Amino acid sequence: MISDSQLYTLAIFLGSAAMLLIILYHFLEVNSEDHAPPQKPKVVAGKVKI
Template sequence: MISDAQLYSLAVFLGSAAMLMIVLYHFLEINAKDWKEESPISKERRADAVPAATKTR
């Protein structure tokens, strides 16, 4: 059976690992390349895809 001390250590380790993964995810997300700029769709077609209510005149 697992003791209280082992359970506590496991909880601290898993919590710390989860926080590190969250920080790593945000770091990678912020520094990721924006692939939308390299889209093969022309600007005119991209503008037509925007709903009329959000278009600025």
């Protein structure tokens, strides 16, 4: 059977791992290419350059 101290250690570890994964997910989501603002095409000497 699992003791109280083992259960406490497991809860702390899993809670910490969950928080780190949430922070990593938000970091990756904010820096993804999908959220980049659309760039306007540049006009160079009357030609549109993308």
